[in-house]
Amino acid sequence: MANIFGIELDELDEVISQPERPKTFGLLPSTSVLKRPAVPIPSSFSLPTTRKSKFKAPRLKSVTLPTEAGCLHEVVLPVGVDRFKSLTPISQIPAKTYPFKLDPFQREAVLCIENDQSVLVSAHTSAGKTVVAEYAIARCLANKQRVIYTTPIKSLSNQKFREFTAEFKDVGLMTGDITINPEATLLIMTTEILRLMLYRGNEITRELGWVIFDEIHYMKEKERGVVWEESIILLSDRVRQVFLSATIPNARQFAEWVAFLHKLPCHVIYTDYRPTPLQHYVYPCGGDGIFLAVGKDREFNEKNFDEAVGVVRKAADNAKSDASMRGHRGGSQRAVTYCSKLIKLVMDNNLQPLIVFSFSKNDCQFYANEISKMEFTDDKEKAAIKLITSNALESLSAEDKKIPQITEMMPFLRRGIGVHHGGLLPILKELVEILFGEGYLKVLFATETFAMGLNMPARTVLFTATRKFDGQSFRHLSSGEYIQMSGRAGRRGKDDRGTVILMIDNTVSPDAAKQLLLGAPDPLNSAFTLSYNMVLNLLLVEDINPQIMLEKSFFQFQNYASIPILEQKIEKLDAEYKNIGISENINIEDLSNLLQLRRAIDDLERQKWQLSMKYKYSGPFLVPGRIVRVESDSGVDFGFAIVLNIRRSKKRDPDSGSVLSDSITADVLVRVAVENPEDFTNPIILDPEPLELSSFKPIDEFDIQVAEDEDEEERSPKVESKPHSSSKKRKRPWKSNANSKPQPAKKLKTSTHVAMATIARVPLDCLHDMSTVCLNFKTISGADPKNSSALVGKMAKLPPPLRLKFWEGIDRAKAKLNGEIPLLDPIADLGIKNNELKKCLENIHLLKARFADNPLSTRSDIDQLVHNHERRIVKFQELRMAHEELNKKESLLQLDELHSRKRVLRRLGFCAEDDVIHLKGRIACEISSGDELMLTELLLDGFFK
Incomplete structure (x- = not known):
């Protein structure tokens, strides 16, 4: 590290340390004008060496096949295959016929199955994906092959078992709770059961012809998604697969992974066709009705939505007075009232059956209790419900029938009200599903698991909330989750449209609600x-090991897929980096030292003015017309501005009268670049809350021609200046602020931004470089500079072109003073006697001397050199980070974690050094829920005797 006058450059941060300022400045310009935090100057410009990994991103070819309107058909070819053999039309008798005409996407999927090729069907809920599964089953049975149908939850397995038993003869069911006919040709099971069979090498898996994965989009679940990946990887290449999924935007990527794994083509059939269109309504809590937000044509009704948001805000304001008295219970009671009102509205308009989605088991029960006195069934329906429930509970003993959960549920069911969530007994959940499917339940309160593939459509769906607990924290629903649940509205062949009602309150921002209503499906x-458990099971399997599982995972495949994009990014960055040329005769170390000194001086200047701008020092000088520089706390320079008024507000304690806070702000006339000047009014508060402030850009970021008006020339302000001890007429090469130099005539560079002089309110510590120049406002008609508040009002009424005329006065001041505006000296002019300020000024003087001692400081092109070097540093850091990211992506992810887990297993005696499984390891392999290691240790220690 270079040494300049006895101080190491890496010690400069200690010399220029400055206290943090509150984050109150709300301007959001582009990064091109950001001065802090500066990109660190690298010690060398050498890039990391890219590791050559044996794992490479697979290159697969996809072909789009011609199809009917309404669906998209693509086929992904395995590695090494460049041509696709056309599918053979169904010429013989099909494996299964239907009493209705198939939709285009169904016909395409059936054609793939007939040609013995795997297929992913991505379509909306209730679009008819089960037709494809039924055809695959029928073809397997016709060919005397075994077929497995997997589901994400037990409830869906039970429902499919009932449906397929009526359609096919030899059907079995395997879930964690029950096993029926495990030797059947068609087996329905949860995905966990299939994974366990594959790990154990079950004989059934050797006889498989097809596997159908229902609701494959749940592979993205954090807790259970890995089960799908393990099962797909472990399946034999000779087994064909059908994947049924909700709409996913990256369906082709998933098909590429399957084709890469099993070295066979995989088709993608995608459709966004919805047989029963949906209408989305918004119910503002506190309102009297619902507002149509999205119609059947998917057009968003902005007017209705804004009106609903207005009702929410009004209701929230009215509720503030009694919110503290009611507390949480009061809020819950209001929510119940709103829900009950909506249920009555749905019933009055004959829009039942209704599914009410809540994201808590307690909420489901709570809402059901609140409407328990409502009657939704007639005598005939009550008799049918009684008969079905008695038959369903017949297998239970008299004692079991008295279980509180059963006795409490029966009155609800007789009234046409149901509850469905994971906390119910399996027999009750199945009973509720049967009654709802038969149409006896008019209102069903359910958690989101009810939307996981269960074929239980309703006419109307109601959301009582938009937030859920995902196991870690509360968050808003994703658009994909909303699409999945709202898809339960609208029964195909029965309803001409489905109705979705979303309850919103003041906890939901309008943007979040709009995103929910119009958002795209979540990617897989x-x-x-x-x-x-996975590591131990894989050590037991002969043909695969944990490292191969990592290599074949969809996680690793997606990582590989981003490599080509990253390589293109590196190529582009490398070209940009090389284009920023610096002459070979320039010493890079000197240039880096110069840049670091310039940054240090800039920071010390900020610290100086932060100390100087305390109101007790700066107040007498902050008069209307004073020229100051406005800079945000993040280092965004908005150039020189004109002080109009100083505002001071004190917040006092209502009891003691003591001052709690003292806020001082300045109203300044600042020149900015905006896209829509008509959107801004004066004065504008510069804090993070007003959303429109994100449109502000510093004027120097754009080349903008300011139109001149000769008729207003005489209205331009005059300049008054007096000599001070701080006035300097020499250039300051250490100063990186472009505003300190005369600006040439500007030309229009962009049509999207225009120059505008606006009145802004800024915190006092955002004012810097208080100049000796003070504009004379006497020439403005009716403006009294002594009445600064009135001056702000007068200035706000001036036309924008006339406001911009004030910068002509600033430019004339620069011209008279050799291109620079002189600044007030904090000690000589402001009379500040502060040791910290004195030390800051001494450091500035010392660093300026070191700057002048640098051999490059006297060059005429020093500004351009420093600018290019800083751009070069930024580009180099981007390039270095891209290379590091590429190295990471070309390596096997989670490999270090695998090695760590193996070390733990060896130390605890679950496996040997050569990965041979011990008795403890075999026991742990059988434990699929809970902490397998801890439970195994407790079991062998005799804890459960």
Whole structure:
């Protein structure tokens, strides 16, 4: 590290340390004008060496096949295959016929199955994906092959078992709770059961012809998504697969992974066709009705939505007075009242059956209790419900029938009210599903698991909330989750439209609600994670090991897929980096030292003015017309501005009268670049809350021609200046502020931004470089500079072109003073006697001397050199980070974690150094829920005797 006059450059941060300022400045310009935090200056410009990994991103070819309107058909070819053999039309008798005409996407999927090729069907809920599954089953049975149908939850397995038993003869069911006919040709099971069978090498898996994965989009779940990946990887290449999914934007990427894994083509059939269109309504809590937000044509009704938001805000304001008295219970009671009102509205308009989605088991029960006195069934329906429930509970003993959960549920069911969530007994959940499917339940309160593939459509869906607990924290629903649940509205062949009602309150921002209503489906991203159970099971399997599982995971595949994009990014950055040329005769170390000194001086200047701008020092000088520089706390320079008024407000304690806070702000006339000047009114508060402030840009970021008006020439302000001890007429090469130099005539560079002089209110510590120049406002008609508040009002009424005329006065001041505006000296002019300020000024003087001692400081092109070097540093850091990211992506992810887990297993005696499984390891392999290592240790220690 270079040494300049006895101080190491890496010690400069200590010399220029400055206290933090509150984050109150709300301007958001582009990064091109950001001065802090500066990009660190690298010690060398050498890039990291890219590791050559044996794992490379697979290159697969996809072909789009011609199809009917309404669906998209693509096929992904495995590695090494460049040509696709056309599908053979169904010429013989099909494996299954239907009493209705198939939709285009169904016909395309059936054609793929007939040609013995795997297929992913991505379509909306209730679009008819089950037709494809039924055809695959029928073809397997016709060919005397076994077929497995997997589901994400037990409830869906039970429902499919009932449906397929009526359609096919030899059907079995395997869930964690029950096993029926496990030797059947068609087996319905949860995905966890299939994974366990594959790990154990079950004989059934050797006889498989097809596997159908229902609701494959749940592979993105953090807790259970890895189960789907393990199962797909472990399946034999000779087994064909059908994947049924909700709409996913990256369906082709998933098909590429399957084709890469099993070295066979995989088709993608995608459709966004919805047989029953949906209408989305918004119910503002506190309102009297619902507002149509999205119609059947998917057009957003902005007027209705804004009106609903207005009702929410009004209701929230009215509720503030009694919110503290009611507390949480009062809020819950109001929510119940709103929900009950909506249920009555739905019933009055004959829009039942209704599914009410809540994201808590307690909420489901709570809402049901609140409407328990409502009657939705007639005598005939009550008799049918009684008969079905008695038959369903017949297998239970008399004692079991008295279980509180059962006795409490029966009155609800007889009234046509149901509750469905994970906390119910399996027999009750199945009973509720049967009654709802038969149409006896008119209102069903359910959690989101009810939307996981269960074929239980309703006419109307109601959301009582937009936030849920995901196991870690409360968050808003994603648009994909909303699409999945709202898709339960609208019964195909029964309803001409489905109705969705979203309850919103003041906790939901309008943007979040709009995103929910119009958002796109969630992409299918891998949630692959290692577990001790997985590692131990893979060590037992002969043909695969944990490292191969990592290599074949969808997680790793998605990582590989981003490599080509990253390589293109590196190529582009490298070209940009090389284009920023610096002459070979320039010493890079001197240039870096110069840049670091300039940054240090800038920071010390900020610290100086932060100390100087305390109101007790600066107040007498902050008069209307004073020229100051406005700079945000993040280092964004908005150039020189004109002080109009100083505002001071004190917040006092209502009891003691003591001052709690003292806020001092300045109203300044500042020149900015905006896209829509008519959107801004004066004065504008510069804090993070007003959304429109994100449109502000510093004027120097754009080349903008300011139109001149000769008729207003005489209205331009005059300049008054007096000599001070701080006035200097020499150039300051250490100063990086472009505003300190005369600006040439500007030309229009962009049509999207225009120059505008606006009145802004800024915190006092955002004012810098208080100059000796003070504009004379006497020439403005009716403006009294002594009445600064009135001056702000007068200035706000001036036309924008006339406001910009004030900068002509600033430019004339620069011209008279050799191109620079002289600044007030904090000690000589402001009379500040502060040791910290004195030390700051001494450091500035010392660093300026070191700057002048640098051999490059006297060059005429020093500004351009420093600017290019800083751009070069920024580009180099971007290039270095891209290379590091590429190295990471070309390596095997989670490999270090795998090695760590193996070390733990060896130390605890679950496996040997050569990965041979011990008895403890075999026991742990059988534990699929809970902490397998801890439970195994407790079991062997005799804890459960």
